[in-house]
Amino acid sequence: MMMTRIFAAALAAVGLSATAALAVEGDAHAPENYAWEFEGPFGTFDRNAVQRGYQVYQEVCASCHSMNLMRFRNLGQKGGPFESEEYPNPNDNPIVMQIAAGYQVEDGPNDDGDMFMRDGLPSDAFPAPFENEQQARASNGGAYPPDLSLIVKARSGGADYIRSLLLGYEEAPEDSHLSPGQYYNAYFAGGAIAMAPPLVDDIISYDDGTTASMEQMAEDVVTFLTWAGDPHMEERKQMGVMVLMYLFIFAVLVYLAYRQVWRNVKH
Ligand code: HEC
Structure with missing residues (x-):
């Protein structure tokens, strides 16, 4: 009896905390489910979308957001937006070299002990927009x-x-309390976000001539960010397909062997 009661109380507690967690999350709209090309067991990245997405990141998001784990050469690696068969080593890829050279990077010290600026190289990291977190917050x-x-x-x-x-x-609903510098976004937990709407139609002009609508830029930059966070996804999925094929062929062989072994046995 006692045990049942304790058990019931424990169950209730778990139930309560689960509802509490839901209530907090319930604040924000559930994201819209979007049909991405890279979803599913055979999904791959649309190479043009990844390229355009890099352009959106570079021209819009990079003024506030760093990507500390990225180096320019990653853009030209296998599966990357500027992958090229001609240049298996991304350090030799002219597009990557050109992108990197567009930045000035601090290097040194030189023989006199001074730091100096030089053109970026493919091996350099993406530059961060702020020196440190404090400066980022202050801005x-x-x-x-x-x-x-x-x-x-x-x-x-x-x-998504x-x-x-x-x-x-x-538009912020009447009952929302936005501080100065906050914007209303129903998908952000709490609704008040300190990021001004970063995308507006035609805020950039795409190198490949695609119309830069808000939807297009959002789709492209998210495709780029998904690639950046999981650059080996395509290889992994290909490997999965190979493994399944192998298992299938193996199963057929096992079945044939079974038939062969039991050929003369009455059953
Ligand atoms: C003017 C500066 C600025 C620009 C430009 C900007 N952001 Fe932000 N972003 C912010 C700030 C500030 C926050 C933190 C917001 C907060 O915590 O209220 C943020 C937060 C975010 C978040 C995290 C939201 C979360 O759930 O915590 C994402 C994702 C994001 N930005 C993506 C982007 C993308 C993609 C772009 C380019 C299309 C971009 N941002 C452009 C300033 C910017």
């Missing part, structure tokens, strides 16, 4: 723009959530 009304290297994995809802967030700015 963003106290809020910290998180590093985007692994952001798709770091948020529940992943790619980030796409919804980028497209989810709305």
